[in-house]
Amino acid sequence: MAQFYPLRVTDIKRDTRDSVVLTLEPQPEDKDKFAFIQGQYLTFRRTFDGEELRRSYSICAGRKEGILRVGIKKVDGGWFSNFANDELKAGDILEAMKPAGNFHVPLDPSSARRYLGFAGGSGVTPFISIIKTTLAEEPLSEFTLVYGNRSAGAIMFREELEDLKNRHMGRFSVVHILETEAADIDLFSGRLDREKCEQLFDRWVDAGSADYAFICGPEPMMLAVADALKARGLAANKIKFELFASSQPGKARRPQERVAARADSVCKATIIMDGVAREVEIDKHGESVLEAAIAARLDAPFACKAGVCSTCRAKVIEGEVEMDQNYALEDYEVKRGYILTCQSHPVSDKLIVDYDQ
Numbered sequence: 001m002a003q004f005y006p007l008r009v010t011d012i013k014r015d016t017r018d019s020v021v022l023t024l025e026p027q028p029e030d031k032d033k034f035a036f037i038q039g040q041y042l043t044f045r046r047t048f049d050g051e052e053l054r055r056s057y058s059i060c061a062g063r064k065e066g067i068l069r070v071g072i073k074k075v076d077g078g079w080f081s082n083f084a085n086d087e088l089k090a091g092d093i094l095e096a097m098k099p100a101g102n103f104h105v106p107l108d109p110s111s112a113r114r115y116l117g118f119a120g121g122s123g124v125t126p127f128i129s130i131i132k133t134t135l136a137e138e139p140l141s142e143f144t145l146v147y148g149n150r151s152a153g154a155i156m157f158r159e160e161l162e163d164l165k166n167r168h169m170g171r172f173s174v175v176h177i178l179e180t181e182a183a184d185i186d187l188f189s190g191r192l193d194r195e196k197c198e199q200l201f202d203r204w205v206d207a208g209s210a211d212y213a214f215i216c217g218p219e220p221m222m223l224a225v226a227d228a229l230k231a232r233g234l235a236a237n238k239i240k241f242e243l244f245a246s247s248q249p250g251k252a253r254r255p256q257e258r259v260a261a262r263a264d265s266v267c268k269a270t271i272i273m274d275g276v277a278r279e280v281e282i283d284k285h286g287e288s289v290l291e292a293a294i295a296a297r298l299d300a301p302f303a304c305k306a307g308v309c310s311t312c313r314a315k316v317i318e319g320e321v322e323m324d325q326n327y328a329l330e331d332y333e334v335k336r337g338y339i340l341t342c343q344s345h346p347v348s349d350k351l352i353v354d355y356d357q
């Protein structure tokens with residue numbers, strides 16, 4: 001069930017001109033539910049103009065730091081991010097689901113690994129959690145963060161990153177790439193694109209010896225960095241992605257085809273949630289599995305509805321679906337039968353989908 005819990009805002013700090021960092025506190029009885037893995041996010045819900053919106057924000061605290069924080073950057077005209085930056089006050093209550101997400105690798109205190117991180121803009125938030133946790137729990141490992149921003153004023157968590165660098169000299173380094181400001185060394189100005197990666201890998205960052213790389217930022221940046229890393233020999237399964245927003249909106253629901261739907265285009269689906277199985281009929285050319293579940297009054301979990309966050313993940317037990325887009329599930333999850341229900345349309349006549357697995 002998509003259960004939400006109250007979180008009290010205990011502090012709001014302005015981080016840059018257009019971003020804030022919220023410190024949140026669960027009710028004492030919910031504390032364990034908000035234990036998190038580094039790199040995970042919280043999904044909040046709030047009603048704006050009569051419509052419930054859900055938005056995800058990455059946790060930006062170390063796993064054992066004992067605090068829960070998120071950093072929210074204003075998006076032009078955006079509902080939740082403007083509300084958080086301009087209206088939210090300490091003492092207010094927000095509602096959030098338990099932490100979720102897979103933007104991490106399991107840590108091993110005896111490993112001496114080399115990690116690379118590539119962040120663009122607000123994409124740095126999960127790195128605060130990943131870097132702090134990795135440095136604390138893998139004492140032999142090193143982390144290099146390449147962080148692209150438009151200008152120095154837009155750098156989120158600037159002081160905190162400096163502080164981490166000073167506390168972990170030799171184990172943590174950060175390379176700032178600024179678009180609109182000339183740096184003493186050309187290498188550090190411009191966009192974090194393929195060409196910039198090649199220059200960095202030639203002159204500053206040893207991509208070839210990295211064990212894992214994490215990328216979070218605008219989609220074109222993520223694709224360019226991933227291509228550059230692969231060209232230097234890093235295997236695709238060693239590269240972890242977190243996308244905040246897809247540049248391609250989810251495919252429309254194909255309404256004309258839906259009108260023309262024939263009896264043989266109906267899939268008899270069973271949706272399992274909280275141990276209860278519910279039978280629904282889904283037009284193969286119409287709504288997604290998630291929309292069908294919600295229409296059947298099931299409290300199915302979701303957030304972005306754009307194939308980005310994986311909150312709507314479920315497992316296909318029988319039958320087959322086609323996903324419009326998938327930015328969130330890894331290949332191994334898809335092979336095991338996991339789907340993003342917000343992007344999935346049945347192609348078989350029968351389908352069994354389980355949200356509990």
Ligand SMILES: Cc1cc2nc3c(=O)[nH]c(=O)nc-3n(C[C@H](O)[C@H](O)[C@H](O)COP(=O)(O)OP(=O)(O)OC[C@H]3O[C@@H](n4cnc5c(N)ncnc54)[C@H](O)[C@@H]3O)c2cc1C
Pocket residue numbers: 041055056057058059070071072073074075076077078079080081082101122125126242243244245304308309
């Ligand atoms: C897993 C995950 C983790 C995330 N973590 C963070 C985080 O830590 N910090 C953070 O600030 N954001 C984060 N986001 C993005 C966040 O969830 C919202 O998408 C963002 O704050 C915009 O929401 P909004 O309601 O303000 O804007 P909306 O009202 O949804 O959108 C307004 C307009 O902005 C566009 N838009 C939406 N999101 C973005 C975006 N991220 N960048 C550029 N344009 C966009 C939309 O297409 C629309 O045109 C995360 C997203 C995901 C999926």
Ligand code: FES
Pocket residue numbers: 301302303304305306307308309310311312313328340341342343
């Ligand atoms: S709701 Fe975000 S991927 Fe489906």
